[in-house]
């Protein structure tokens with residue numbers, strides 16, 4: 001089966017500072033991954049790892065410095081970005097900022113139906129809107145004529161997912177979609193993603209710092225650190241038996257007892273984010289419990305360890321391909 005999305009050697013650099021002290025940060029550093037049809041693929045890592053920048057570049061909101069993005073075999077160009085070519089929709093972190101508080105939410109739906117010419121009459125539009133709302137557990141009757149503040153964060157996130165579904169997308173790009181939703185409702189949203197994958201065959205690029213929901217929802221996962229994918233494989237391979245020291249640290253930070261009560265990892269953000277981005281050799285060397293001399297000067301290669309991509313010198317002698 002052909003891959004739905006192929007990201008190849010993607011790099012995104014930014015300049016920071018002023019004329020006298022300008023530094024270039026490689027926010028995304030030559031990463032490659034693919035997403036199959038009807039698959040949930042997760043990019044996970046702490047804040048500042050490059051996962052949201054990757055999503056923005058894939059969506060075409062930012063230009064890549066280098067690398068290619070193919071959607072359905074078609075190359076993304078400055079004119080033809082995946083989100084304006086057919087079948088890709090984005091879901092953002094804060095559902096309240098998606099909708100203007102002074103407009104009823106149904107107006108957004110009617111506008112989308114009209115702009116994309118999805119119905120020829122108001123009755124047909126209502127039927128289509130109701131159909132998409134039912135996929136997320138709501139109905140047209142419940143939402144018609146209401147303003148964003150009449151819904152909870154969880155309901156509003158469901159509504160933005162229903163709106164994204166209007167055009168029958170093949171890929172949803174969801175950037176931290178549950179981080180602003182009440183903890184008690186997060187599972188219902190991630191369950192919804194699994195349902196959409198299974199019933200509609202839609203693929204999802206799930207971006208998160210939360211390994212507990214990532215474990216629950218993902219088919220495959222890539223762990224990012226300072227612009228690199230440091231480990232990538234099936235979710236069982238990566239989270240049940242992590243190989244990279246950073247993946248182990250993240251995995252161990254998931255609360256073990258009653259994970260339903262707590263969904264965020266407890267990794268402390270590094271104060272030295274910029275220093276880590278600029279570090280020679282392995283970017284995790286400053287925090288790694290297994291650091292070796294070679295790590296401080298030589299960038300580790302992407303190694304295949306039992307079918308899992310691992311970017312770490314510890315596995316140089318055990319490479320299988």
Ligand code: SF4
Pocket residue numbers: 244245246282283284285286288289290291292295300311312313314
């Ligand atoms: Fe640690 Fe070295 Fe592996 Fe980096 S390459 S994760 S510093 S052992």
